[in-house]
């Protein structure tokens with residue numbers, strides 16, 4: 001059985017999944033707009049993640065254990081669920097949520113709920129799961145990528161930073177569902193990530209936030225989005241670049257190409273024709289130069305990977321990338 005994945009919702013350049021990037025690098029919004037929409041997904045994990053998302057949504061919509069087994073072999077979009085996916089991802093995530101939904105005091109919930117963010121036009125996102133039990137609400141996000149561990153609260157230098165995507169969803173849900181949030185005095189941001197390359201990683205990462213923290217986030221995000229639309233938004237690279245589709249054209253990442261072009265060796269060591277007044281380059285300086293050259297080559301390699309990734313996706317979608325064709329799953333000349 002093949003299941004068509006839902007189409008991407010209408011474009012929201014400030015949507016929840018990009019909130020961390022927009023807050024840290026407002027200039028990325030304009031750069032990403034230059035990348036054709038179908039090339040903005042950055043890795044092959046995206047297909048698997050989208051399929052597992054769709055599968056867990058099916059499970060929760062039906063709320064039946066029997067369905068868990070039956071998902072092996074089903075194709076969602078272009079990815080077919082394996083028994084390994086069931087054992088390592090779907091079953092543990094479903095088991096965690098089931099405990100909340102079966103809470104004796106009664107749970108109300110929204111699944112895949114579209115929510116509108118306040119104060120910024122055309123800004124929305126989709127919450128994976130919102131559960132209310134008594135006066136507490138859980139804002140739950142499933143992460144099925146294994147490459148990067150995502151936390152509800154992450155250390156950043158001397159500070160702990162709340163996950164921007166979940167703050168976005170919580171703020172937008174509170175704005176969109178005022179009755180659901182009426183009388184709530186506890187809001188838990190929860191990430192369920194059943195698989196991680198860190199073997200001892202916990203599946204659940206959760207943090208409590210206050211209404212005042214949501215208010216502060218709304219103000220901060222509003223101002224970052226205003227900056228993104230201004231004439232000179234801030235361009236700042238960091239960990240948030242990892243999933244930025246603008247990497248192949250971003251000045252912060254293409255700069256090593258210019259530096260490499262300007263890379264020059266010192267005058268020959270001890271050349272007979274060197275003017276006596278010119279001291280020979282010190283060995284340390286030359287070795288430093290080697291290291292700088294290697295750093296530049298590594299940075300340039302990184303650009304190569306992002307260029308190939310987008311070219312491959314374009315070719316897979318039937319686009320013409322002049323001079324390149326798909327060969328063994330790679331974009332080759």
Ligand code: SF4
Nearest residue numbers: 025028237241244250
């Ligand atoms: S790659 Fe990084 S620095 Fe460049 S636009 Fe994207 S987020 Fe900003």
